Amino acid sequence: MIIVFGLLALAVVTALYRYLWRRLIRDTTTGWGQARRIGTTVFVVGPAVMFAALFAEVGHAPFVLQRALAWPGFLWMVLSLYLLLAVVAGEVARPLLGRLLEHSPWKRREPEHPEGDAARYASRGYPGVGATGHDDERLAPLTEAPLRQLTRTEDPAPAPAPTRRLFVSRVVGGAAATAAVTTVGLGTYGVLRGPSVKRVTVPLAKLPRAAHGYRIAVVSDIHLGPILGRGFAQRVVDTINATQPDLIAVVGDLVDGSVKDLGPAAAPLAQLSARHGSYFVTGNHEYFSGARQWVEEVRTLGLRPLENARSELAYFDLAGVNDLAGESTGQGPDFDRALVGRDPARACVLLAHQPVQVHEAVRHHVDLQLSGHTHGGQLWPGNFIAAAANPTxxxxxxxxxxxxxxSRGAGAWGPPTRVGAPSDITVIELASKQA
Structure with a gap:
């Protein structure tokens, strides 16, 4: 079944790329000139590098190879998506533009004169050619060759204008490529410059008056890996510290790789500063990257892992559960272990990576769950897919x-690009209803 599914997926991807090549390369060029050869090469090399990048990450290839393939491979992946969307949208504009051109003057290649060179020369006043268009038999041997040479040097034929169909293909294809490149460029810049800060007030009925205005900095889905490294981690840390939170919650998907490869990239997390400390729960990607090793690593960086555990803070209980992906290794979420036996009169804030875990949180009377995982969809229209798989x-x-x-998360998985779902770090300000 895996082989069948793989072959089916390959056939679909091949068909989509053939469609893109046809619309963007074949339909916009004439013959196998340089432009078509270059475009075809791009459409062969691009998908090859993309699949190589995917296989390198999934197969845990040497990290240096992952880094070499990640940038071109994943950027080509997201560019392909928006090229496809733009080209499909262009199918609507294509017939409309064609009809518009039908009602406007269109310069086509001038057809050859039906009576040949002689008539054309006569119309231009060359001697030795009769007005009827027939060559003068006596002068033809003397004039024909010189006249042809004169025509080639002094009256060159204009380059043929593109046909209406070729013109329409170039306009639509060029607009699609421009839209896709611009979208990907802006979306990538948005990720690399770092997340913005959101501030949200959340009222809690059980929160004491003394805790009114308590600030929790929530960060998720940083996704340190072959693309986002130490510099990105430093930007995230600086942004969090600038908010001067009372508590920091890192709610999973910190990394995409082993401690050996990404330990130096995660080192800036040791600089996180909050009055009541920093806490961490695992996300699904930690279980692809060696969750046990990462739990110990973040502990050495000064973060406190909450593995199905609870900490009784001054004003409320802070609990954390493992991600659902841990179930495959016997390290899944255990709400009873984290929440049973607590004082129900105290407010409870739960850190859980996936929003779908809220149903268990409701059953255990949690007041507030903080999650990530969705990236807000990351790449439009991925938000519709995310909405189908997550309650929020x-x-x-x-x-x-x-x-x-x-949270929509601070980083990005796969392509370092976000469209319609800007990255964020959220400062949750708890509000007491008794204040």
Whole structure:
């Protein structure tokens, strides 16, 4: 079944790339000239590098190879997506533009004169050619060759204008390529410059008046890896520290790689500063990267892992559960272990990577769950897919007596690009209803 699925997926991808090549390369060029050869090469090398980057990451290839392939491979992946969307949208504009040109003057290649060179020369007043268009038999041997040479040097034929169909293909193809490149460029710049800060006020009925205005900095989905490294981690840390939070919550998907490869990239996390400390729970990507080693690594960096555990803080209980991906190794979430036996009169804030875990949180009477995982969809229209798999894609929502806040995350997985889902670090300001 895996082989069949793989072959089917390969056939679909091949068909999509053939469609893109046809619209962007074949339909916009004439013959196998340099432009078509270069374009075809791009459409062969691009997918090859993309699949190589995917296989290198999934297969845990040497990290230096992953880094070499990641930038071109994953950028080609996201560029392909938006080229496809733009070209499909262009199918609507194509017939409209064609009809518009039908009602406007269109310069086509001038057809050959039906009576040949002699008539053309006569019309231009050359001697030795009769007005009827027939060559003078006596002068033809003397004039024909010189006249042809004169025509080639002094009256060159203009380059043929493109046909209406070729013109339409070039306009639509050029617009599609421009839109896709611009979208990917802006989306990549948005990730690399670092996340912005969001501030959200969340009222909690059980929160004491003394805790009114308590600030929790929530960061998720940093995804340190072959592309986002130490410099990106430093930007995230600086942004968090600038908010001067009371507590920092790192809610999973910190890394995409082993401690050996990414330990130096994660080192700036040791600089995180909050009055009541920094806490960490695992995300699904930690279990692809050696969760046990990363839990110990973040501990050495000064973060406190909450592995199905609870910490009783001054004003509320802070609990954390492992990610669902840990179930395959016997390290899954255990809500009973984290929440059973607590004082129900105290407010409870739960750190859980995936929003879908809110249903268990409701059953255990949690007041507020903080999550990530969705990236807000990361790449439009991925938000629709994320909405189908998660109860909440981004922002604050309520389920029974439990409130759920989902961060869009600080980094990006795969392509270092976000479209329609800007990255964020959220400062949750708790509000007491007694204040």
């Amino acid at each position: 894609v981004a922002g604050l929502d309520r389920y029974g007596d439990t409130q759920l806040y989902v």
